[in-house]
Amino acid sequence: MNRREFLKSATVLSSAAATGVAAPAVWSSASAQSARQETLLLVSESGPNNLDIHGVGTNRPGYEVAWNCYDRLMSYGSKTLPDGSASYDRDKLVPELAEEWSLSEGSVTFKLRKDAKFHDGTAVTAQDVKWSFDRAVTVGGFPTFQMKAGSLEKPEQFVALDDRTFRVDFIRPDRLTMPDLAVIVPSIFNSKLVKSKATEADPWGLEYTKQNTAGGGAYKVTKWQSGTEVVFERNDAWTCGPMPALKRVVWRMVPSAGNRRALIERGDADISFDLPAKDFVELDKAGKVKVVSNPISNGIQYIGMNVNKPPFNKLEVRQAVAYAIPYQKIMDAVMFGLGKPLFGGGSNKVSDPVWPQPHGYVSDIAKARELMAKAGYPDGFETTLSFDLGSAAVNEPLCTLLQESLAQIGIKASLNKIPGANWRGELIKKELPLISNFFSGWLDYPEYFFFWCYHGQNALFNTMGYKNPEMDKLIDGARLAAATNDWAVYKEDVNGFVDLAFTDVPRVPLYQPYLSVAMQKQITGYQYWFHRQLDYRTLKKA
């Protein structure tokens, strides 16, 4: 191509540029329009890194894939909340892959559906269930941990009686065993398919399931471009529930929150996740789109203090911090009211065995100063206030407000943003003096939360390194009482550990955040789930 030709073609291109600018985006071909009706376009900040819940380091968006592409034996029923929105019902288990089950002392026996098939057409058998559960308790990491939470620990507990009958033996009475069988981890895998892809180094075929869905759920992944999009197609042979309405789900990752809002506001996306609180509030107010918000069950945003190191080893200092926190300011300026306050409960003595619930602290700088003086820090001290960079949208303004208030009682806190991957590493070390963080438990029980966050076993989520034999006794007592249906003791113990957590304040709960989703008005069937991801099976597009 000589220069003249080059210039010519360049002119053509630039005139094309001009038309592109002048004409509004042209995209209204007929085929494209009809495709839109059966397709759900979903936008969120980030996408899955692994399609398998059993995989190593599978992230939260990955849970959504597992939830929609695999079946469990049971699922949770649904209920309508007082505000009219739908939610899963933690107390009601419903059949999914299992038609029915019978509970006895020491075991539960499931009967599988006759017509259930995997995506490749092979029938689902009890051996597949056994293999899947064995896998969950053996591969280690998160799935094994989650199974353990329901006292599901050893392959010997899982018995395939015949092709359609499957039994789980209990190793101890545990109130959480049955609910734990309905979470995402005990998904049923196509064991023949996965085994055929397994290698010596990878006996559970994790490499294959990472890239491919190998289940029998209502949807299957037909395209996955990591970090860009995931495309789901409906499994028309699905039998474990009513046939979903949506044929196709396209899930696009849009990193900029502003763009996600614009997309939903202009009607280009059907559902938008992960918006800042302010956007949800405003979208709701504007009324062009539907915004559904549910309190995240068993979840709290909190300020954690390292109780093993001065100065936060002093109770008075911790209480001073609890009195110094500008609770209402945070609710207003950071959350725009989108959260359930967990402060100003009147007293630190509670009467109901529920969690989360408000504590008795309020913003009271005078009292905080008094406590600081009492603790021997009348002039305050210097410390760092850390948070996860990945959740900076909430934490940065929150911590800035906190920092300002702490300065009033002499605590000079510098803010420390820790990039996502390091955050967990830093938490494990338990050396950060002061953090702002969020935690939620899948299983919505107070003792479950406290077992992970306050118990002396010092799990990762006990970010404060809090150890108190009295606390441990109350938590263990409540767990036992729940398993044995001793509700009087249960109430006493739960109230006891909540009271103790409030008086000792290793962590100060701020609020219970909401999970919000913005969607177009013609989208119906949205339901809140404990895993905080979408269930495509119930969604409809009018």
Added chain:
Amino acid sequence: MSTATADAAAPSKDGILSHARHIVSENPVTGVSFALFALFLLAAIIGPFIVPYDPLASDTAAALQAPSAAHWFGTDQLGRDIFSRVVVATRLDMIIAIASVALVFLAGGFAGIASGYFGGWTDRIVGRVSDTIMAFPLFVLAMGIVAALGNTVTNIIIATAIINFPLYVRVARAEANVRREAGFVQAARLSGNSEMRILLGHIAPNILPLMMVQVSLTMGYAILNAAGLSFIGLGVRPPTPEWGIMVAEGASFIISGEWWIAFFPGVTLMLAVFCFNLLGDGLRDLVDPQRRT
């Protein structure tokens, strides 16, 4: 033809000042940039003492207010006065720009002059180092350095200096290379000057004006770089006011209509970089001997 006119002009005794006056009068844009620079300098020096509000003080009752007589640039999510924050941020941004540029000016300038003057192994080593840096995507390298060393102002300055290193080496090397066989350098050798003395006493001062142009241009780039780092969360720590962070904070508010949060810091940032760039042009006119008529 230039010789005909240049020689016709009598040797002038008047110095750089009248020349500067001439440059400004010939090119008003340069004059504006000098004025702007003075303004920024002033803001950096006395800014914190004259702002109407404490730049760190939140006032949630006055959050997200549009620009008004009370708050010229409006307020942000926490009710902080954006005007005060923008003015106070000047000092930090200037410090980052000046410090990083000073650092790379010394290191890169010296390495470049030495490599251009000595050639040989010095040149090869300096060349390799700067080639290696150039082969990195520069912004990502800066990110990597800050991520690895931690996001403090010092590390931002170091990272910015490192990614500018090849630019300075290139300019200094080329200029020193041209001059290494110049008559006055040979003459300096004959006068018994040591090589290092020639390098620092004879060559460096002659390269200085050109390097100053480079300095001005990279100052703007340093500010942009720091802002970019802030935008992705690796910049200065909050709540310290800094233009880049303020734009990043305001970015998510643009769509919801609170344009002023990102807009004013963004425009100030742009003006500062703009000013440095124009200043660079002006300086170039000032030091370019061909423009001296």
Added chain:
Amino acid sequence: MNVHLPANHIQPPLLEVQDLTVEFATRRGAVRAVEKVNLTLAKGETLGIVGESGSGKSVTSYTVMRILDRAGRIAEGTITFGGVDVGNAPESTVRALRGREMSMIFQNPRAALNPIRKVGKQIEDVLIEHVQAQPSDAKEKAIEVLKAVRIARPEERYHAYPFELSGGMCQRIVIALALACRPQLLIADEPTTGLDVTTQKAVMDLVVELARERNMATILITHDLGLAAAYCDRVMVMEKGRVVETATAEAIFRAPRHAYTRKLMRATPRGGITLRDLLPEEIATEMAPLGVKVPPASGQPLLVVENLIKEYPRQSAVSSLARMFGAKVAAPEPFRAVDGISFSLAKGESLGLVGESGCGKSTTSMMLMRLLDPTSGQIIFKGEDLSKIPARTFARSPWRSRIQMVFQDPTDSLNPRFTAARSIADPLLQMGENVSGPALRARVEELARLVGLPSPFLDRFPHQLSGGQKARVGIARAIALDPELVVLDEPTAALDVSVQAVVLNLLHDLKQRLGMSYIFVSHDLEVVRMLCDRVIVMRAGGIVEEGETAAVMAAPKAEYTRELLSSIPHPPIY
């Protein structure tokens, strides 16, 4: 656009310039570069415009072509070329004249050609522009044009790029370009500057021959009165934008009327005169006589050079890289810049080193200066072999102060950031005996007096000094440490002739006074004759001829020396 010239026999002049005044806009307001210039030129006539730099000779010619840069404008006067009012005609009219009716050739021919276009194509461009050729026959015509300027193998040269051709060849191409459309007027602006003497002659002869052949009017712009007189019918002398004298070449030489012309004429080096004759009479008479030539001191010579060789490797990156990886690649034959020369220099003697560019004279002087290490050979200075001391460390050697140098380009050799005083003081500060403060200043002023630089100038920076003043600063610096040997590397090549005259005399007097020895590197045999006792003629790295200057000039033994001598332009009358 076609220009019809009146065909009557009483021909009006081809070019007539009346009261031409050209102004340049500068920040100090308008500066007049040319003032009230008048000239006429008839067909076939050759006019020389002579003047030193800044005289306005080039501006005049650019104005005639109307290719002044933006800052310049015609303030007054008219230019009529073939009946066209060039000063006021629309640009398209003038453009049609340029290259077709009037053409120009420039100094530094290689730069005057588009470096990335085949020379043949460049000629075609002009032919096609002026409709002298169609794209179909352009190549053929371009080759014809190349033939006309006596270029051998024109078909081959057509495809050459300027960088592939020698300077002389490039100038022929420029001439071809200018003459392609057979113009009526050719302006040659210092066409030989930057070319070697032998090439200069060939180029000038070609221009004159072609002009005569085509009955073309020619304007030759030069600083060299000798050149103008040798080739022109009439000569116009300009000074500071004004014409001081116009006369036939013969008249100018026989009876120059204007003082400036006389000064210029006297300053032009020529056969049979002494250094003093270069200066204006009134000054020359005031100065001490040249003094008798002292016979070189017997005994040990000051400097003995034995079989000095400098080689440069002809290395390619590929082979050196291959060697780095261990491959055995034969090193290419190195290039010998200096090929085994030997000579000696007595104390108080001055030796000329003459040759064309690339002959190795500069490399030799750099080695003698110990700025460059020889490949082999000895440089014995006062019995000590200085080639043993590497150039890198020579600056710290006590011998450093004994050998100094005056550089070719006085501007380039002064640090732009140093005042004159600081430059002169530099060697004193580095190697002098701890002089500082007033004593240092006194010494600098003494040196300035020695070289005739008024002390107010000492505090000026180089760009505030004239060429002659800068040359004086360079000389003062060289003699600051009372060296025994000074190498003068074409010290006057960048200077106007009148300044050259003064500097040459100064150098001579200083040598007499301070008893130094000179090695004078030059391409100009006339200048060498006046200043040097002995001369060495170099070519291609070796010595062609050596002997007493007078003897060599009078009866050159080598063919090459004869060629050099015959290339010096000689005014027609003596």
Added chain:
Amino acid sequence: MFRQIAKRLMTAIPSIIGVIIVTFLLTRVLPGDTAAYFAGPAASEQAISEIRAKLGLDRSLPVQFVAYVQDLATGNLGTSLTTGQPVIEDIRARLPASAELTLLGLLISILVAVPLGILAAVKQGSWIDHLCRIVATAGVSLPVFFTGLLLVYVFYYILGWAPAPLGRLDFFYTSPTTITGFYLIDSLLTGDIEVFRAAWSQIWLPAVTLAIFSLAPIARMTRASMLAVLASDFVRTARASGLKPSKVVMGYAFRNALLPIITTLGMVFSFLLGANVLVEKVFAWPGIGSYAIEALITSDYAPVQGFVLAMAILYVLLNLAIDILYGLVDPRVRIEA
């Protein structure tokens, strides 16, 4: 020719080695614990150290480096934690997106900046000269992320002239068959005008954002190099030969001014490839820039190393391309090399 290319590539080897070493060290200094990430939220110290041993992170740095280089030699760049894919796959999928965007941005920029620069040089000191200077300088003074946000707000949100910033193609179009990896070209090659239009409507806004940023260096270099060439002797010769101003400016001066412009283009391109990370973030563009940023923020070694290596190789190839272009423009370079 091949010898030249081979020579060029050989001289780049030390730089590549340098890049590998620096990247390796830099990523090892990055805070963050890969093992802790892999171990999942509820891992015990023991589980983490097991995983650390499995990943080889417990070995000494030199040993790790040797292992890393061995992997590189076999084309294994490791696996990304965030996307879960082999890095080489990720880069292969994403590089064309970045390259297409950057090249288009550069093309737009050239189409604006070069004529502007030439005009400014030809009419030096006129209003167009000042305009060129101000426009170009203003463009380079705008932080790209700010420009991007502003453009999205205006052209998508308010005016609706641009489609939603959703990456390379609206979701109901299927991407064209991969030939070059550039959607604009591939869709034309396969004759799918509709997809071409869809791809074009997605790309023009981010490309303009990049173009605004790269305007200044190109316009400036064009102006400066045109000024230098216009003042040179051969242009004077051309004028004295009566050539038309258009011929003098475009045929003679511009071609000679091209050399420094080409160098600048190369620099701008490599600079843009690195700098468009922010633009990619704003426009949800599935390129390698945003990929690298995410990886860096999450201390994900392998993608960072892979990205930097890919960029370094690209940089070397780019310089090679510039050298070849140089040879095409300038016969002197052709012979000397």
